[in-house]
Amino acid sequence: DIKIKTLENLASYIGAEIKAEPLEETDIAALWATSEGRRRVLEYSADRCRLVMEAFEEFIEYGCQLSNLVCIPLDHVCAAAVGFRVESYLMKCSRLFGELIPKRVEKPYRPYAGAIVLNPKPGLHENIAVLDFRSMYPNIMMKYNVSPDTYVEPGVEIDPEDVYVAPEVGHRFLKKPDGFYREALRRLLEARAEVRQRLEGLSPESAEYRVLDARQKAIKVVTNAVYGYAGWIGARWYRRPIAEATTAWGRETLRKTIEYARSIGLDIIYGDTDSIFVRYNEDKVEKLIRYVAEHEGLEIKPDAIYVRILFTEAKKRYAGILSDGRIDIVGLEAVRGDWCEAARRIQREVVKIILETGSPDKAVEKARGLIAEVKAGKVPLRELVIWKAITRPIEEYKVRAPHVEAAKRLIKMGWEVGPGDKVGFMIVKGSGKLYDRVRPYQFVKREDVDYSYYVENQVMPAVLRVLRVFDYDRESLETVRQRGQMRLF
């Protein structure tokens, strides 16, 4: 998806070409003074209109399909939150199934336990397969008939033969009849299977393919959101035990799968919620897939096989290279929108060299050079902008966070900044806390930039995150003195 929601980023995401020369919003007022300036503004604006149109054309098929599926008008469905899309779909189902639609009632928020995340084995691994459960939560909900109308309240006496009992939490669900969620989910899964079947044999360029592909994507999105919906406090069909039981069965399923995988000698490197990373062995993986199908009634499939994959000690962060040379970076700074582009670019570079060569040596060399460049200020200013979202009205913040201080400065100058806006800021030279040295990026001059901040607090941490695995530290990345100079001392 798109980290910073600019039209430029949207254009590059959909593969549209930007034709007009870029203008800074802050310069437009000045350009308006001359006829040449106004011509440039016109060209710029017309180009942006064209990009919006192209983006619309890219989206419209999916939008229509989603609108049709969940029964929300096209102009609403784009802005509607996922929860409301699911709810609207369920309301449509309730009519089909002869169910009454419950009223929204206020309930106290109480969190519940979620998924299992394994500690990764840090280091560089080769030939690692990622095995994923296909739609784990929807399938668990269907398998155990998890639904508001099959839930048996505690204290109600019932034959244990007639219910499924969730592990750890003990919630009970009737085996018969089919619950509302089971029916709604089955309808979605069957519809998607049918659409995908019709896709086979069609040319990806044909209009029919585009429509059907958009349809199956829309169905998938709604299917995968049903579990989250069930645990959403604002949902009409909210039942905490449903969400709690679903994750409990998910944990059990993953645990059993890991246990069996180990028992047949598969080496497990990592796992998260519904996936396990194992050292690839075709026969053993085949055996595991068969086991899960037979004993759990669920489907796992190899999602990717990494030629090399790098884990740090942290969960949810890794980078791997596929046999075609493509690199996946997950969770690391390089894919986070709240790190400056210079840090992200240099981390990407380091990761790429490590994964391609299988050793950190060349990466360290490269990193030293790139870090020296930042230290010397030889880096485009744009690459030093840090973006962070404002999530609430400014006066509600309890701490003087840098991005909030930047937002305050913008507001003082007449800008409107509120929840949902992203603030781009930079750190300038000076003393005191960070919030005294933060400025909205539009007003920062090159000579004021605190390059040492960027080296110490952005580039170094991002690079070391990856290189620490190989026992490199901060000192080893500082530019090394020449041997000739050393002799002078």
Added chain:
DNA sequence: TCTAGGCATGGGTGCCTATATCT
């Protein structure tokens, strides 16, 4: 009103202690 919980991370905040400075 804007699906869920799990997780890493940076920076602010507030407390404690050691030391410096003042009365």
Added chain:
DNA sequence: AGATATAGGCACCCATGCCT
């Protein structure tokens, strides 16, 4: 000598954005 100010270290919390 005792009171007060200041700096540094530490634990904790706030805030954000990612992963599944």
